Amino acid sequence: MGESVGAAIAGAACAAGGGLAGETEFVTLADGRRLAFRQHGRRDGVPVFVMHGLPGSRLQHNPDLEIAASVGARVISVDRPGIGRSDAHAERRILDWADDLAQLADRLALPRFALGGWSGGGPYAAACAVKLRPRLTRVLVANGMAPLNELPRWSGMRRGNRLLLNLARVAPWLLPPMIAMLGRRARRNPAGHFDAFVRGLPACDRAVIDDPRYRPMFERDLQESLAPGAGGIMTELRLLVRPWGFDVGEIECEVGLMVGAYDTITPEVVGRFWLEHLRRPDPMWLRDDGHFVVVRHWREFLTYLVR
Numbered sequence: 001m002g003e004s005v006g007a008a009i010a011g012a013a014c015a016a017g018g019g020l021a022g023e024t025e026f027v028t029l030a031d032g033r034r035l036a037f038r039q040h041g042r043r044d045g046v047p048v049f050v051m052h053g054l055p056g057s058r059l060q061h062n063p064d065l066e067i068a069a070s071v072g073a074r075v076i077s078v079d080r081p082g083i084g085r086s087d088a089h090a091e092r093r094i095l096d097w098a099d100d101l102a103q104l105a106d107r108l109a110l111p112r113f114a115l116g117g118w119s120g121g122g123p124y125a126a127a128c129a130v131k132l133r134p135r136l137t138r139v140l141v142a143n144g145m146a147p148l149n150e151l152p153r154w155s156g157m158r159r160g161n162r163l164l165l166n167l168a169r170v171a172p173w174l175l176p177p178m179i180a181m182l183g184r185r186a187r188r189n190p191a192g193h194f195d196a197f198v199r200g201l202p203a204c205d206r207a208v209i210d211d212p213r214y215r216p217m218f219e220r221d222l223q224e225s226l227a228p229g230a231g232g233i234m235t236e237l238r239l240l241v242r243p244w245g246f247d248v249g250e251i252e253c254e255v256g257l258m259v260g261a262y263d264t265i266t267p268e269v270v271g272r273f274w275l276e277h278l279r280r281p282d283p284m285w286l287r288d289d290g291h292f293v294v295v296r297h298w299r300e301f302l303t304y305l306v307r
Contacts, residue, residue, distance in 0.1 A: 019043065019069050024058070024085060027107045035104055036085030037078040041068030046137070046306040047113035049101060049128075050077045054120025054145075054236050055225035057084035062298035063217045073302045076113075078104065080124065082232025084224050092235065095245050097124045098131035105135070114138040114305040118294045119266055120145050120236060122274075123244055129251040138305045140256035142294045143266045146273040147248070148241045156267030158200060168237035175237060179230035186223050194219050202262040205290035214295055247277075254280040256304050258297065260289035 022040040029035060038058045041048075045068070052060040058077040068075045080097065081089035089096065105113055114137045117125025122144020129139050148154070148169075154162055167174050186193040198209050209218055225233065255278050259271035275281050286293055294301050 019065075020074065022065055026085070027104055029100060029103050033081065033087040033089060034085075035078055035081075035087075035100060037076055037104065039074060039076050040065040041073045041075045043074065045069070045072045045074035047105075047108075047110045048073045048075050048302060048305045049105070049113055049115050050075055051115070051117035051121030051124045052077060052080070052083075052221075052225075053118050054240075055083075055222055055233055056118075056120065057221050057224040059084075059217065059221040059224050060118070061217075062295050063213065064298070067299050068302055071299060071302045071306055073306045075302070076104075076108070080232070080236070082228060082235055084227065086232075088228070088231055088235075092239075093245050094123050094239050095127045095131060098128045101128055102132055102135070111135065112137050114140075116140045116142065116294075116301060116305055117144055118142045119291065120240065122146075122266075123240065126248055126251060126255075127244070127246065129253060129255065130246050133252055136253060138256070138307070139251075139253055140258065140301065140304050141274060142258035142301060143260055143263050143271070143291050144257075144274060145240055145266050146270045147244050149243055151269065151273060153269065154267075155269055156264060158264040160200075161265055164237060165241055168234075169241040172234070172238055175234045176230045179226070179233050183226035183229060186226050191219065194222055197222065200264075202264060202290045204260075204262050204288060205264075205292050208290075208292040208296050217295075248274065249277050249279060251278060252280075254282050257281055257283045258293050258301065259283065259285050260291055260293045261285060261287045262290040265291040 020039040020041055020043055022038050024036055024038055026034045026036055036058060058079045061077055079086035081092055112135050115125050115128050122141045125141050208214055257274050275283055
C-alpha cells in the first residue's frame with residue numbers, strides 16, 4: 001500500500017461517528033520508512049496508542065473489537081520497526097520510538113492521545129512519556145519490562161526468558177540463528193510452536209492462552225511478529241538489556257501500573273522497580289493473574305486510558 005492510499009485510509013478513519021474495522025494501514029515517515037498499524041473502536045473515540053509486547057505485533061489485543069467501541073476508545077496498535085509489517089530502523093534506540101509515534105499521530109491529526117504499553121512495550125511507552133508528555137492524556141504500563149541493567153536480580157523470571165536476555169547481553173551473535181529457527185518453526189507448525197513457546201507458564205496464563213476466544217489471536221500474532229525474520233526481535237532484545245538512554249524517574253505524569261502477581265515473564269520484582277522509580281505511580285496489583293492481564297482485562301485497560 002503506497003503512502004497516498006495509507007493517507008486516504010487514515011483520513012477516512014478520522015471521520016466522525018461509527019466504528020473502525022481493524023484493517024492494516026501504513027504511513028510513511030520523514031526518513032522514508034513505513035509504519036504498519038491497525039485501528040478499531042470508535043472513529044470519534046479517545047485515541048489510545050497500544051505498544052505490543054515482545055514477541056508481538058499490531059495484532060496483539062483482545063479480539064473482541066466491540067470492547068473498545070463500548071468504552072469510547074479509538075485503539076491504534078502499531079508494529080515497531082523491523083517487526084510485523086513495519087520497516088526496520090538500523091541502530092535505533094528506545095527513545096527513537098517516541099519520534100516515530102509522534103509522526104504517526106500527526107498524520108492522523110491527533111494532537112493528544114493516551115498511551116498503553118504491555119510487557120516488552122513498556123519501555124516504549126515510558127520513552128513516549130518522557131519525550132511526548134504535553135501530548136499525553138493518560139499512560140498505563142501493564143506488566144512492563146523494566147531496565148534490566150538496573151535490576152540486581154531477575155528472580156521469578158522463567159528460564160527461557162532469562163536465557164534469551166542473557167544471550168542478548170553477553171553473546172548477541174548467537175541470537176539470529178535461534179530466532180530464525182523459531183520463525184521457521186512458527187511457519188511450519190503454528191499451533192505446535194505456540195505450545196512450545198508458552199510451556200511452563202502458570203495456570204492463570206494457560207487459561208487465557210487456551211481460551212478459544214483468544215488462542216487464534218495469539219497464534220497469528222506470534223507468526224506476524226516473526227514474519228520479517230530475526231532482525232526486529234533481536235534488536236529489541238539487545239535494547240532491553242542495555243541502558244535505555246533515559247531514567248524512568250524522569251516521567252512527570254501519573255503512570256498506571258497493572259501487575260499480575262503470578263507473572264513469570266516480567267515477574268513481581270520488575271513491577272516493584274516501576275513502583276519504586278516512577279514519580280507518580282498508580283498501581284493495580286492483580287492477585288489472581290499472570291502475564292496476559294491486558295487480554296483478560298482489556299476493558300479495564302482501555303477504560304483507565306479513556307477516563
